[in-house]
Amino acid sequence: MGWLWDDSLDRPGPEQADTERVADQLSAFRDALYGRPARRPETPLVATWRHLVQRLAARTSPTWQARHAAHWEECYAGFQQEARNNRAGRIPTLEEYLPLRRGASGMDICLDWEEAAGRYELPLNIHASKDLLALRQDCVDVVGMTNDLFSARREWADGNTDNIVHVLSAHNDCPWDEAVRGAENIINAMVERHIETEQRLLASDLYQSLSTAEQADVRRFTDAMKSWMRGSYDWHLTCPRYR
Template sequence: MSDDDSLLHPFPHRRSPHAAEAAGRHRAWLERHPLLSTDLGHTAYAHWEVVELAALGYPDAEPDELALAADLMGFYFLFDDQFDGPLGRRPAEVAVICERLTAVLHGAPPDPASPAETAFADLWARSVTGMPARWRARAAYNWEWYFASHAAEAAGRVSERPPDRDGYLVLRRGTAAMETIFDMIERLGRFDVPAAAHHHPVLRQIRQLAADIPSLSNDVRSYPKEAPTGDVNNLVMIVQRERDCSAEEACAVVTAEAQLMLGRCADLVTQLPESYRALGLDPAQRMLARRYAEGLTTWLAGYLHWEARTGRYRTA
């Protein structure tokens, strides 16, 4: 059972033994790609425990792979945070930035003067090495979805109107980058999930829940920071408007919803063996599908454990 402060679940969290080595390599990567803002030094950044998130999310990764995972986690946070200020209220400029990064996916050279572009070009090149074309195509689509969603998020800040629940889910599933994070389960493990299993309704539901639960939990923890800045893509704000209630009550509603989703996720996991049999997967294919499903729940458990302890949200 989880020891998270607010959510209970049956998925155990594990930690990679290679975290210390990955931390040193991640620091060197940040120095090569200076993504840290002028008001966020290495000491403050260390309190976010980004490498710890990678170690909990991908506990079976070898040292090289865990270093890649840590660099990816750092990129997500630092790239997203650049839009917390005035830039995040200029959607046309955000769109140009993200279009350039999307172009890198398709072979465009990064601008040497842009740490974001050089960092992402490095991450993408390391990620696709040795992976089959089907995986590369899916990963490229998911990264494009992530980048393109930031312009819509910026537009939402300008409108100062919270989206409805459906609109929130569409945009949040893009900006959360969870599909790219789940693609790395295969990349870091050096395997490829059979297409029939990857797209089976049961596994797709588990993947969606594993993506949405962290978003709901994160909305609760980040609400104190986001509400004063005009960030409207937060489910707590939407619930406040729907129910005309206090922020405290809305946080409780969102947390309860995430808890129900965790129960649904656990129920679906028990249906996977029958799904594999129905698909006629051979033993090797079943093993790959199991590794992927376990990767989803391991990431979920690791994230919730990390989120309850990281200094990234404590200051809010």
């Protein structure tokens, strides 16, 4: 569903991106997210999304739902900024790219769904902890940049400018192969930092103060982040979309 939704917003193509049309399309998804009545007949994709949101709401707390909605708002903002950049042929700086890609990738949403699918929610003090927030951010960045590495040439040909390879090549004034190596180095450093941060979290007083069941949920969540990073890489290696 995510790929269908992403690709639907790129029509008729990134270079011809109509920012008003993108905003209008996103409003239908936003209405479904907040349970508002449809303003027009819904497409099958929007109707499916509305049904999914209802199912998620039935198994999650209001706090989870608020966090989930905030991550969708970051995603919507990312898509609108991507449309503006693509239409203008503008490559963002690294400082602009990072929050943009984090939002548009939708990975924080996928991590929310880990809790919903598993029918558990981490304690609020864990969600707010510096280490868990750092783990989430590194996971989101690794998955997003991995996708960028595999899709860089295709996206450039299509007029999509929001890619780590494009960003490094343009702003470091270097050839693509050097930009690719630079992106790989960034990803490797993030993975190493992720491992260290996870070890620090699991050794912390905060983690030790949790119940046995809560500790198990934290480990489920950290394992899910590692699965996403490794699974994303493996999937890109075999997916026909990136061959």
